[in-house]
Amino acid sequence: MRHFRHFLALLVIIAATITTGAALAQDTPSGLPVPRFVSLKVGIANGRAGPQQAHPIVWRYTRTGLPMEIVAETSEWRRVRDPDGEVTWMHNSLLSGRRSVYTRDETALLARPREDAPEEAVADGGAVLWLERCRDGWCRLEAQGLRGWARVETLWGIYPEEGGSDLSSPADPVLSANVAHDTAPD
Numbered sequence: 001m002r003h004f005r006h007f008l009a010l011l012v013i014i015a016a017t018i019t020t021g022a023a024l025a026q027d028t029p030s031g032l033p034v035p036r037f038v039s040l041k042v043g044i045a046n047g048r049a050g051p052q053q054a055h056p057i058v059w060r061y062t063r064t065g066l067p068m069e070i071v072a073e074t075s076e077w078r079r080v081r082d083p084d085g086e087v088t089w090m091h092n093s094l095l096s097g098r099r100s101v102y103t104r105d106e107t108a109l110l111a112r113p114r115e116d117a118p119e120e121a122v123a124d125g126g127a128v129l130w131l132e133r134c135r136d137g138w139c140r141l142e143a144q145g146l147r148g149w150a151r152v153e154t155l156w157g158i159y160p161e162e163g164g165s166d167l168s169s170p171a172d173p174v175l176s177a178n179v180a181h182d183t184a185p186d
Contacts, residue, residue, distance in 0.1 A: 029075040030092075037157050038080075040066045041096040047088025051077035059088050065128045067100045067157035083156045099131040101141060101157035109148025113138035120148040134163045 028034050040061055047059035051074050061082070071087065072079035078095060081087045083102040105125045110117040113136060123129060129141040138149045139158060152163030 029073055034073060035069055035071050037067055037069050037099055037159070038078075038095045039098050039100040040064055040068060040094060042094055045090060045094040047080070047082075047086070047090055049089070051079070051089045055089065059086055063128060065098075065100045065130065067102050067128070068095065069157075070095075099157065100128050101131050101139065101155040103127045103129065103150075103154060104156060105154065107150050107154045109141060109146065109150055111148065113140075113149040117149070121146040123150070131157065134158060136164045139163060 040063065043062060043064045045061045046057045047061060048055040049058050059082070066082065068078075068080040068082055068090070070078045071081055073092075076092055077089050078092055079087060079089050080095070083104075103123045103125055107123045107125075107127070108119050109121045109123060111120050123141075123143065127143065129143040132140040132142055132147070134140070134152060137152055139152055139155060140147065140149050141155075152158050155163075
């Protein structure tokens with residue numbers, strides 16, 4: 001009888017742990033997990049120092065599709081990290097669930113997910129490409145009508161479990177400077 005009570009207590013603890021873990025994953029105002037990647041929906045988006053219009057603008061983003069990582073959220077605002085590591089607040093209407101990636105350096109887009117595959121195109125460093133899918137450490141990308149595969153290590157906007165590769169985790173968020181910055185390409 002005592003073993004049965006111990007077993008029953010263990011089952012209750014396991015059930016509570018599983019339920020709590022599932023609740024935490026979705027216990028956000030949007031019901032979506034945090035962190036997660038999204039992209040800029042608009043051509044001009046203001047990143048603010050806090051989650052209200054009254055907070056000063058600290059970054060002005062001018063690239064539709066730029067990937068952003070949501071690291072916190074309120075019902076209407078998202079705290080986001082950009083590819084350079086800057087963290088600001090944006091209204092949720094400025095963000096899209098469509099996924100994109102950012103190339104840190106010049107990146108070859110290959111015909112197949114293999115190192116010896118023919119090159120289809122080359123993306124410049126700082127390019128924004130639409131993410132189609134990932135597997136075995138490779139992602140299929142699209143931009144300007146061109147498609148190809150690139151190694152996940154060359155991209156920002158992918159979590160390790162999505163690309164099937166051992167990527168380092170992103171740095172902890174830091175606050176942006178108090179001076180507004182423009183992200184338009186030179």
